[in-house]
Amino acid sequence: MRDNQQQQRQQVRQKKDNSTKERRTYNRTGSHNQRGRRNGAVRRKPSSVKIIPLGGLGQIGMNITAFECNNQILVVDCGLAFPDEDMLGIDLVIPDVTYLKENAKKIRGLVITHGHEDHIGAIPYIEKELNMPIYATKLTMALIDNKLKEHGISEQVQKNVVSHGDKVKLGIFEVEFIKTNHSIADAAALAITTPAGVIIHTGDFKIDHTPLFGEAIDLAKFAELGSKGVLALMADSTNVERQGYTLSEKNVGKRLDGIFAEHLKGRMIIATFASNVDRVQHIINSAHKYGRKVAVEGRSMVNIITTASELGYLKIPKNTLIETDQIKNYPDDQIVLITTGSQGEQMAALSRMANSTHRKVSIVPSDTIIFSSSPIPGNEKNISKIMNELAIKGAKVVFQDTHVSGHACREEIRLIYALTKPKYAIPVHGEYRHLMRHKELAIEMGIPKENTFVLAEGDVLELNKRQGKVTGKVQAGGILVDGLGVGDVGNIVLNDRKMLSQNGLIIATVTLQRHGRQILAGPDIVSRGFVYVRESESLMEGAREVALAAVEECMERNISDWARIKNSIKEALSNYIWKNTKRNPMILPIITEV
Amino acid sequence: MRDNQQQQRQQVRQKKDNSTKERRTYNRTGSHNQRGRRNGAVRRKPSSVKIIPLGGLGQIGMNITAFECNNQILVVDCGLAFPDEDMLGIDLVIPDVTYLKENAKKIRGLVITHGHEDHIGAIPYIEKELNMPIYATKLTMALIDNKLKEHGISEQVQKNVVSHGDKVKLGIFEVEFIKTNHSIADAAALAITTPAGVIIHTGDFKIDHTPLFGEAIDLAKFAELGSKGVLALMADSTNVERQGYTLSEKNVGKRLDGIFAEHLKGRMIIATFASNVDRVQHIINSAHKYGRKVAVEGRSMVNIITTASELGYLKIPKNTLIETDQIKNYPDDQIVLITTGSQGEQMAALSRMANSTHRKVSIVPSDTIIFSSSPIPGNEKNISKIMNELAIKGAKVVFQDTHVSGHACREEIRLIYALTKPKYAIPVHGEYRHLMRHKELAIEMGIPKENTFVLAEGDVLELNKRQGKVTGKVQAGGILVDGLGVGDVGNIVLNDRKMLSQNGLIIATVTLQRHGRQILAGPDIVSRGFVYVRESESLMEGAREVALAAVEECMERNISDWARIKNSIKEALSNYIWKNTKRNPMILPIITEV
CATH class of the missing domain: 3.40.50.10710 (Metallo-hydrolase/oxidoreductase)
Incomplete structure (x- = not known):
């Protein structure tokens, strides 16, 4: 309730800010009207909203964005990414939400645009830590709940089902769910009213005037919002490289x-x-x-x-x-x-x-x-x-002509710009070159270049009626999930996996006398993923001899530091193997003292 | 010279066979004329030619085909394939030419259609063993020679440069090089005259009536061959799934x-x-x-x-x-x-x-x-x-509209059938589904179904004027090249690499007393590509304890067989790791006796 009152006060203030802003904007772009201008309006610093993409930019996948205003945070989407080819053995990637964890008390809710994995897939992982109330349309919520149940946390998460057209107050924010078309039913765009203005987040969308089932996208709502004034448009960039319209x-x-x-x-x-x-x-x-x-x-x-x-x-x-x-x-x-x-x-x-x-x-x-x-x-x-x-x-x-995309092509994206007439353009949902092409398109649609923002994950973009600027950077990125392990596999492990996958490994074990200079056993050579041992007996025998010579030399030179002995074996074997095979297996010397 | 005389005799015999064949064909398909029929022609067994693809079928890459007739062999193309994703660490794949090695004396020459890697890339590897005289157009030969020089065998290989329009006699075979268009200059189709009839091998081709440089494909030659009678057409299937024509x-x-x-x-x-x-x-x-x-x-x-x-x-x-x-x-x-x-x-x-x-x-x-x-x-x-x-x-x-394919689409392939009117159709250069689509197309073009052959590598197809039949199978397939090693990496090694790449490995080393039941050192646990060890100390300590318990149990039960002890460690560790991480690293127990 208190939030509501605060919200109303905010709205009043916002109107004044609007008038100030619109005059300015008019002067700059010549495209906004002067409706609402009042004489003698006090010039004060306008409210700002921070937009912080924690994932989903520069890649298709792992969509999650935080909106922050007056110490309150709204989170939109919480998806996973599928691992790149070089993330060997990784099952999936979830966003690093350190920033949200550090500001957990500010969070007012998690709003979801639609039920695809790249928008909902990380929810169970993140909800285990943050337990945000979730807002989504019916089918989307059901798909989310399937996931929560799999992870055994359905009971403890607050789930709020909404319909297209609903407005939800979440602290200082008001979120309206707008019907769109996409390759999954029940997709929504979001109109997020903040003290700084209205931000439209399209989610993933296309314009289908003749969907097989259900309604077409609510273009009238986009137009209505546009005529009232839109601070920023965050629109789907996936198909921005394709001319024309996506087929129905x-x-x-x-x-x-x-x-x-x-x-x-x-x-x-x-x-x-x-x-x-x-x-x-x-x-x-x-x-x-x-x-x-x-x-x-x-x-x-x-x-x-x-x-x-x-x-x-x-x-x-x-x-x-x-x-x-x-x-x-x-x-x-x-x-x-x-x-x-x-x-x-x-x-x-x-x-x-x-x-x-x-x-x-x-x-x-x-x-x-x-x-x-x-x-x-x-x-x-x-x-x-x-x-x-x-x-x-x-x-x-x-397989020919048996599919159409769920994402808007250039003309559809243009149409959304034409209807919403945003002050700022923030391309989302795309690889870097898609975001750049989208930025060009936004400029073609009349958005001043300095009002277009191609953001990176973790960027803090601060927007108000007067200006938009990247003012900071928070921790963001992907966390690798491998089996039950969340975040316990990183670059060192992946590099090892890569090396092992390309050339296999050779293990040289040697047993040394404690405090002595005698070799008690070995070196013995074991290999995996390297060559057929049976067909390469002489190669392996040679490797044994090379390793033995290396250890013996260390003994003679009175070297007892294991690290140095290991290095010595490694170097000798590495040279020997490269010379004979032009391959670079991982070489792993193991010393035991008895 | 002797070959020449034999060839002429062969041609005479061939004419008679032609007459016999054409009568039969007419009866079957109703589409051939009776030109050349003679009364009282002696019915005898017609000459046959064997077509043996040793690579290049069911995949795009590694093209090589043997033609065999009267104990003479002609080889066409000798390409490499690039490794599949699951061939971890492999540099390239070359064809298994065991059959050619076993029949080296029969080989009359190696004829190359054009200079792409999938047609010439294996030449240096194969020529080291077979040293066949090579026949190719000028640019193609120069590209081949670059490779031979890299491998230091240019001097010892006999290189014969030919021009489009040239006919080359190679034992019993006569090969005519026909100008085609492709994404490399100097590409040729081959008309291979054998005692059994003329076989046209298109190589990789497209029909470009307006090439930027040089001549268009010599369609007149295809028509001329067609009017004289073509036994078999082996045509490029790469783009058979695409309707229409490839753009110029x-x-x-x-x-x-x-x-x-x-x-x-x-x-x-x-x-x-x-x-x-x-x-x-x-x-x-x-x-x-x-x-x-x-x-x-x-x-x-x-x-x-x-x-x-x-x-x-x-x-x-x-x-x-x-x-x-x-x-x-x-x-x-x-x-x-x-x-x-x-x-x-x-x-x-x-x-x-x-x-x-x-x-x-x-x-x-x-x-x-x-x-x-x-x-x-x-x-x-x-x-x-x-x-x-x-x-x-x-x-x-x-990147849009900045490239056209070098391969013929459906209408172009159809045109080649219309011009050459072959008795048999043998789709080449394509994955299996391309070959199947090509077969359908050939049937649409009037080739009887039983005269179309989708072959697999190693199939021996025997063709004569009366019938075509797969009559045998020879050894064929890919040989993996990894660094200097040719064929020393196979499935076991690749499976190890795959397992290592997905989950890394855990090594457990233990030193036992010889002839005793005492553990002198270890078990020690080393991992690579598994987890960050520093963040998983308790997991690794647990693994050590589990391995120790497994070894101790073996000692108590008087088990001294290394294989059994290793199995015991492996099983215990595998269960422990799976339970705690849901991962399956390779587990490698190493026992040393002192």
């Missing part, structure tokens, strides 16, 4: 219908993103229309279909869904199998079918396999491998 | 000119495939036209430009080429830098510029960097990383 989901719908009509014989196996509920709905509808039963494979697909249909996001006609076990009870031309694995993930259902390791489904030549997806960069080769395996089994693979 | 190199030319015209300020840095000589020529011409000097970076780029200009394939206007050192002596808008690294290769020049580790070139914001290339599948992420690094440095990155 309806195009995929037509194409899938066409494929169903063409392939009346044999089973249809369709791989798509589990979270693309509308796509799944369309597949189910087409299956129903063509008299096919639908089975579902893959844990995440089963989970999301269960969750989405429980919540009414997915309408499954009676007697349509069957268990995979039941497939054999129907003729092939009455079967559709929806499966995970469209990205070529090695452990996913489709991959196991392709490799004949799936317990229930074997690919046969009459199968038609549709990839209703596009490759996420980096997955191309794995997808290609699976397509080849499927082709070897005689199945027909279809 | 002229499109890239126009686009590059446009970029030059748009960017009159700042340096131009253009990354492309070193071997794309025509592209390089066009860049040089545009540079000259716009008053820019050209510097060249990257070893392979320097090598090919040197070789190509020495041979007259590249015409460089006087005073155009400068050393990279001289760049600083010219204003930025008078500089073009052509560089390697368009695939994001970590060690290539462009990558070093992007990472600020290039000794001579630093990226500045006024630079325009053009990727005149498209990503080879698997390289997308590395390319993206470099583009981001360049963007962070403020440079402009251009």
Whole structure:
């Protein structure tokens, strides 16, 4: 309640600030009107808001942003990133939220734009430490809750389900959820009202005037906010390199219908993103229309279909869904199998079918396999491998025109700028070059160059009606999760893994007499990941001799410092191995004293 | 000479066979005319030719095919493959030519279609063992010779330079080199006349009616061969999934000119495939036209430009080429830098510029960097990383419409079928699903299904005028090259590398009393690539205790078999580590007896 009063006072103050600001802005850009200007308005320092991206900039993944104003913090999204190729053995990456931990008392809430992993995946890890109340739309919250349950912390987290159009007061902040289109249902953009002005965060979005199901994006709301005045726009940069518009989901719908009509014989196996509920709905509808039963494979697909249909996001006609076990009870031309694995993930259902390791489904030549997806960069080769395996089994693979992106292309991003007319532009959700291209686009749309900000993770951007400036830097970055370990694997460990992966290792063990100069045993040479030992006996025997000579020399020279002996063995072996093989295995001398 | 006479006799016999065959074919397909039918022709077993792909099928890379007839062998191409992602630490893969080694005396020559790595890269390795006379066009041979020189075997290999239109007699075979278009100059298709009929091998090709330089593909020759009768067509499958035609190199030319015209300020840095000589020529011409000097970076780029200009394939206007050192002596808008690294290769020049580790070139914001290339599948992420690094440095990155493929799309492949009218179709140069799509296309073009062959490496396909059949299998596959080692790394070593790369390793060393039951030292635990040891002291101390307990139990139970003691340590540690970390490092117990 106190927050409410404070908020109202704030709003009054804000109006005055608005008038001051708008005059200034007019003078600079010539594009704002002078509505609300009052004579004799007191010039005072306008309220500022800090925008602190703790992840998600310069990469696609791990989205999390803190908004800070009057010692209150609002957090938007809390995603994970999938490991880069050079993060060997790492399962996932979560954001470093040291800054939030240090300011935990200021946090008023965690607001989520949509239910993709790069926006919700780190929630269970972070909530274990921060336990923020969460605000999200229904499906998004259900997906979050699935995660919280897996981590056994669902009970202790406060979950607030909101609808599009709802306004939520979180301390000094007011957050309005705006309907958008994306490749998952229930996505929202956020209009965050702060004492410094309104910030629009688009989340991940596209403009789909003809979505297969549900409403189109609420463009009127963006226009309304624009006419009232928007301080800053933080918009999705993913597809900024693509000209024009992203195609409507309806195009995929037509194409899938066409494929169903063409392939009346044999089973249809369709791989798509589990979270693309509308796509799944369309597949189910087409299956129903063509008299096919639908089975579902893959844990995440089963989970999301269960969750989405429980919540009414997915309408499954009676007697349509069957268990995979039941497939054999129907003729092939009455079967559709929806499966995970469209990205070529090695452990996913489709991959196991392709490799004949799936317990229930074997690919046969009459199968038609549709990839209703596009490759996420980096997955191309794995997808290609699976397509080849499927082709070897005689199945027909279809992947052309069977997917549209969930992200806005250049013209859509332009439209959002045109509607919202922000003072500041802060490109988000993209690799660095996407952010830079987005910045160019914002400038083309009339945002002064000095009002566009390509931020790095940890940057503290301070905005008010008069100016925007990066005023500081907080700790930020990725924390590696490997099994149960969160943060116990870092660069040294990764470098070791890399070295081991490229050339393997050679271990030289030697047992020395305590306080003496006698070699009691060894050196013995053991290698892993280096060469076939049986075919390289003379090489290994040579290595033993080289190591022995190195140790003997140390003994003769009265060197008893283990570090020096080890170095000596390492150098001798390293030279020997390089000379004979042009390889650089890790060399690990181990000394035991008895 | 004897070969010649034999050849002529063969040709006579062949004519008779032709007549027999064509009657039969007519009956079967209704599409061949009866020209050449003679009454009373003696029916005898027609000559057969064996086609044995030893590499290059089911993958793009490592192309090599043997043609065998009357105990004579002709080899076409001898390429390498780049290692798959799971071939950790491997440098390259060469074909297993055991079959050729066992039949070395039968080999009449090695004919090369063009100078790309996947067609010539294994030559030095294979020539060390087989020393076949090589036949190739001028540029192709020069690129091969560069490799032979690097391996110090140029002198001992017989090199025969041929021109398009040349016919070469190689024992029983006659090989005609036919001009084609591809992304490297001097590419040739081969018409291989054998006693069993003419086989056309397209090599890698596209149809470019308007190449930037040089002649268009010799379609008339394909038509001429077709009208005389073609036994089999082995055609490039790379782009068979793409509809229509591959765009002409002229499109890239126009686009590059446009970029030059748009960017009159700042340096131009253009990354492309070193071997794309025509592209390089066009860049040089545009540079000259716009008053820019050209510097060249990257070893392979320097090598090919040197070789190509020495041979007259590249015409460089006087005073155009400068050393990279001289760049600083010219204003930025008078500089073009052509560089390697368009695939994001970590060690290539462009990558070093992007990472600020290039000794001579630093990226500045006024630079325009053009990727005149498209990503080879698997390289997308590395390319993206470099583009981001360049963007962070403020440079402009251009990559759209700056490249066309060197491979024929569906309509071009169809045209080659229409012109050559082969009896048999053998899709080559593609992953398995490309070969399958190509087979479908061949059937659409009127080749009977039973006359189309999707082969696997090592298959022996026997063709004659009457029938084609896979009649055997010879040893084939890839041999891994790692440093100086050829074939000394196999699955066991690769599996070890993979395991090490994912979870690192834990070594437990223990010193036992010889013939006794006393532990003299240890167990000591050493780990690499597992966790930060300093932050995991209690975990490692626990591991030591678990290992000690396992050894002590063995001692108490009087177990002295090292294998059993090791197993016991391994199992105990493995359980302990999994329970505490959910990780599976390699566990390596080492026992020493003193």
